Amino acid sequence: MITKKVCVSYSLGKDSTLALHRSIQAGNEVVALIISINEENDRSWFHGVNQEIIQKTSESLNIPIIYAKSKGEDYQEVFIKTLVKAKKLGVTECVFGDIDIIEHQEWCSNVCNEAGLKANFPLWKENRKTLVEEFIDCGFKALIKTVSKQHSLPKSLLFRTLTKEVLKELEAFQVDVCGENGEYHTLVYDGPLFKNTIKVKNEGIHESEYSYSVILKLEENNISE
Numbered sequence: 001m002i003t004k005k006v007c008v009s010y011s012l013g014k015d016s017t018l019a020l021h022r023s024i025q026a027g028n029e030v031v032a033l034i035i036s037i038n039e040e041n042d043r044s045w046f047h048g049v050n051q052e053i054i055q056k057t058s059e060s061l062n063i064p065i066i067y068a069k070s071k072g073e074d075y076q077e078v079f080i081k082t083l084v085k086a087k088k089l090g091v092t093e094c095v096f097g098d099i100d101i102i103e104h105q106e107w108c109s110n111v112c113n114e115a116g117l118k119a120n121f122p123l124w125k126e127n128r129k130t131l132v133e134e135f136i137d138c139g140f141k142a143l144i145k146t147v148s149k150q151h152s153l154p155k156s157l158l159f160r161t162l163t164k165e166v167l168k169e170l171e172a173f174q175v176d177v178c179g180e181n182g183e184y185h186t187l188v189y190d191g192p193l194f195k196n197t198i199k200v201k202n203e204g205i206h207e208s209e210y211s212y213s214v215i216l217k218l219e220e221n222n223i224s225e
Contacts, residue, residue, distance in 0.1 A: 003027045005092060008032075011047050013142070017191070031086065047145060060194045061194060084116070099123050150210060
């Protein structure tokens with residue numbers, strides 16, 4: 001029985017994917033994925049995923065996208081307008097993958113309030129390590145896409161699938177294994193919600209002032225069913 005129509009603020013990373021998974025398990029109808037795009041480079045904000053991969057992910061999940069395209073300074077305004085679009089589709093709540101950073105929770109709650117929606121946090125205040133282990137145990141697969149220089153994580157972690165063995169390596173660097181503080185970002189490419197594996201290839205490494213990121217490109221042999 002469907003209990004609510006919801007949208008999901010989706011980064012294509014592990015936490016928002018687990019939040020999406022839990023929302024579906026709770027019987028909710030996910031009407032749309034809200035994906036924020038940086039207009040300057042046409043990639044997702046924060047995770048830097050190109051739109052080709054984003055679209056293929058949407059097709060595999062069989063959930064449409066409502067894009068929130070902004071330049072940065074208008075990020076919040078655009079996000080609220082995007083939530084209003086979702087509300088017109090019958091959505092009553094927006095689901096977020098935030099875990100325990102109160103500033104994030106407050107921001108999400110405020111933008112939802114402005115749009116006339118309720119903010120839903122299915123992972124809120126749960127143990128970080130337990131959550132990432134649940135993600136892996138559910139059968140989801142994610143590549144490490146970005147590592148933080150601030151947390152001294154090596155480039156050798158890039159383009160590796162997140163496993164419990166990799167979690168042990170992260171623990172050895174004395175960082176949060178869930179990456180909630182920005183230690184690393186992921187791209188989910190397969191799992192129980194996916195009709196098809198999202199096949200990507202490594203096109204090199206981009207270095208910024210704060211991080212190293214693998215440049216991902218969709219492989220040509222991705223199949224849509």
